[in-house]
Amino acid sequence: MAQAIRLHQVSPLKASCHQCSLSNLCLPLAIEENDLDRLEDIVQQGKIYNRGEHIFDQSTPVRSCFAVKSGSIKTSIITEGGEEQVTGFFMPGELVGLDSMSSENYACTAKALERTSVCEFPVDKLEELTGKLPELQHHMYHLMSQEIQNSHQLAMLLSKNTAEERIAALLLSLSSRFRRRRMSATNFSLPMARNDIANFLGLAVETVSRVFTRFQNQGIIRARGREVELLDVEALQMVTRDFARQGQ
Amino acid sequence: MAQAIRLHQVSPLKASCHQCSLSNLCLPLAIEENDLDRLEDIVQQGKIYNRGEHIFDQSTPVRSCFAVKSGSIKTSIITEGGEEQVTGFFMPGELVGLDSMSSENYACTAKALERTSVCEFPVDKLEELTGKLPELQHHMYHLMSQEIQNSHQLAMLLSKNTAEERIAALLLSLSSRFRRRRMSATNFSLPMARNDIANFLGLAVETVSRVFTRFQNQGIIRARGREVELLDVEALQMVTRDFARQGQ
DNA sequence: TGCTATACTTGATTTAAATCAAGGTGACTG
DNA sequence: CAGTCACCTTGATTTAAATCAAGTATAGCA
Missing domain, CATH: 2.60.120.10 (Jelly Rolls)
Incomplete structure (x- = not known):
C-alpha cells in the first residue's frame, strides 16, 4: 500500500x-x-x-x-x-x-x-x-x-520486566547504538513513534507515554516528542538492574 | 552445581x-x-x-x-x-x-x-x-x-497473548513436534515441569496450573501430572486464534 | 493560513494475572 | 516406612498495566 x-x-x-x-x-x-x-x-x-x-x-x-x-x-x-x-x-x-x-x-x-x-x-x-x-x-x-x-x-524483557524497565532498556540500547556510530549517546532523536515503541515492548501507547513523563519528572531524561536527552544514564541503568536483584 | x-x-x-x-x-x-x-x-x-x-x-x-x-x-x-x-x-x-x-x-x-x-x-x-x-x-x-x-x-506470544493462548500454543507446538517424529500428536508426556512452562511463557506457575485445570474442565485436554491428552485440537487452535503455527 | 489527521498526553476505571497463603500428591531416601 | 522434598493445585487478595475516555500538540497538506 x-x-x-x-x-x-x-x-x-x-x-x-x-x-x-x-x-x-x-x-x-x-x-x-x-x-x-x-x-x-x-x-x-x-x-x-x-x-x-x-x-x-x-x-x-x-x-x-x-x-x-x-x-x-x-x-x-x-x-x-x-x-x-x-x-x-x-x-x-x-x-x-x-x-x-x-x-x-x-x-x-x-x-x-x-x-x-x-x-x-x-x-x-x-x-x-x-x-x-x-x-x-x-x-x-x-x-x-x-x-x-x-x-x-x-x-526476557517482555516476560519478566516492568514497563519502566523495558523502556529504560530500549533507551539504553538505542544510546549504545548511536555511540557505536560515534554520535551522541545522550542526545538523539527517536526514529520511531511511541506506538512502535509500545508495540515492540508489549505495552499500550498510554503506558509508554506515562513512563516517559515519569522519567522526565524524575530528571532521568528530557523528552519533547521524539527528541530525547538522557540526563542520568546511571539512573537508567539502575532501573534495568533493579529487576535483576529481585531474584534472590 | x-x-x-x-x-x-x-x-x-x-x-x-x-x-x-x-x-x-x-x-x-x-x-x-x-x-x-x-x-x-x-x-x-x-x-x-x-x-x-x-x-x-x-x-x-x-x-x-x-x-x-x-x-x-x-x-x-x-x-x-x-x-x-x-x-x-x-x-x-x-x-x-x-x-x-x-x-x-x-x-x-x-x-x-x-x-x-x-x-x-x-x-x-x-x-x-x-x-x-x-x-x-x-x-x-x-x-x-x-x-x-x-x-x-x-x-509475540509474550506481548500480545493471554495465559490461555500461550499455553494452547505451546501444547500445539509440542504436538506438532511429536507428530514430526511419528509419535502420537494427541497423547504425550510433557518433558518439562509446570515451572519451566511458566517461566518460558512469562507466567506464574499458579496461572499455568489454573489454565490446565480450566482446559480440562472444558474438555479440551486431559492432564494428569505430565501426561497430557489433547481431546479437542480444534478448540486449542481456536484458543490461539491467529497464533497457530509455532515450532516447525 | 487554517484544516485535518496523526501523534502524543493525562486521568478514571477495569481486569488479567501476580502474589500471598495453604494444602495436596507423589517419589525418593535414610 | 515415615519423613523430606520437589512439584502441583486451589483459593483470596493485590497490583501493574490495559482499557476507556477525553483532551492537547504537531505535522502535512490543500
Whole structure:
C-alpha cells in the first residue's frame, strides 16, 4: 500500500564498500581489504526508500537481505488477524532480513521509518560468497546468532520486566547504538513513534507515554516528542538492574 | 552445581548418521548420501546426560553445538541477579546452541530435562564443513533463521497473548513436534515441569496450573501430572486464534 | 493560513494475572 | 516406612498495566 514513489537508479550502481563510512560496522568488517571487491561485486547499493515505504513484505519470496546505510527500518510480523508485532529496529550498519535467510518467503515486513538508504545483498550470491570466504561465513553465523540472542533478550524483557524497565532498556540500547556510530549517546532523536515503541515492548501507547513523563519528572531524561536527552544514564541503568536483584 | 556423574565414553565413538532414525530431521537431511561420511567424521556421538545435568553453561567458551538424539533439553539465560529465563525446549532431531554459533562464549545454559543423549558438532569443524558443502551451509542458515523466527513468535506470544493462548500454543507446538517424529500428536508426556512452562511463557506457575485445570474442565485436554491428552485440537487452535503455527 | 489527521498526553476505571497463603500428591531416601 | 522434598493445585487478595475516555500538540497538506 505504501509502494508508491520508489526512488532508485534504473541500473543499480556498484557499491563502494571501500569508501563507506560504515565499513567498520557492516559486513566489510569481516573481510580482508583485498577480498572487499568480491563483496562489492554482489552488492547493489543506494536504493532509497521514503518514510513508510516497504523494503520487503512478509510472505513474498526472499531475494536479498539489506544493510542500512542511512535512516532506519522497523521490522514486524503481521498475524492473520491483522495484528502487528514489531520485531526490531535497525540502524545504519545493521543487517535486516536475517530471520529470512535461506527461507522461501520473508518472515516479516521491513518498513522505512524515515528516508532511508540501504545496500542490497542477494541471498544466493551472498551464500555463494560466504562459501568461499570463511571469515565472512563466520561473521554471518555470528550475526545470526546475535540476532537470536537479541530476540531472547527481548523475550526476557517482555516476560519478566516492568514497563519502566523495558523502556529504560530500549533507551539504553538505542544510546549504545548511536555511540557505536560515534554520535551522541545522550542526545538523539527517536526514529520511531511511541506506538512502535509500545508495540515492540508489549505495552499500550498510554503506558509508554506515562513512563516517559515519569522519567522526565524524575530528571532521568528530557523528552519533547521524539527528541530525547538522557540526563542520568546511571539512573537508567539502575532501573534495568533493579529487576535483576529481585531474584534472590 | 549439577555437574556430577556425567556418563560418556572415554574415547567418543564415531557417529553413524547413516543409520540414525533421525536423519530426516537432523543435519543429515541437507546432505547427499555420499557426503554423509564427512559429517560423520566431525560428529562425536552418544554422550548421555542424566536429568538435570548441564550440556553446556552460559559464559563458558563455545566448543560445539548439539543435536538431541533422545530425551529433551531446556535452554535458559540467567541474569546477573540469578533470575532465569527459559528460552527454549529441544526435542530429538533439533539443534541446540545456534544462539551461540561463532560466538566467544555460550549465550545460554543447556540442561537435560530427562536422561538425554546428544550428538556433538564442534563449531570450528562444522564451519569448515559448511564452507565445503553449500547445501549444508544453506541448511545452517535456514535453521538459524528459523530460530530467529521462533524467538520472534515467542516475543509475540509474550506481548500480545493471554495465559490461555500461550499455553494452547505451546501444547500445539509440542504436538506438532511429536507428530514430526511419528509419535502420537494427541497423547504425550510433557518433558518439562509446570515451572519451566511458566517461566518460558512469562507466567506464574499458579496461572499455568489454573489454565490446565480450566482446559480440562472444558474438555479440551486431559492432564494428569505430565501426561497430557489433547481431546479437542480444534478448540486449542481456536484458543490461539491467529497464533497457530509455532515450532516447525 | 487554517484544516485535518496523526501523534502524543493525562486521568478514571477495569481486569488479567501476580502474589500471598495453604494444602495436596507423589517419589525418593535414610 | 515415615519423613523430606520437589512439584502441583486451589483459593483470596493485590497490583501493574490495559482499557476507556477525553483532551492537547504537531505535522502535512490543500
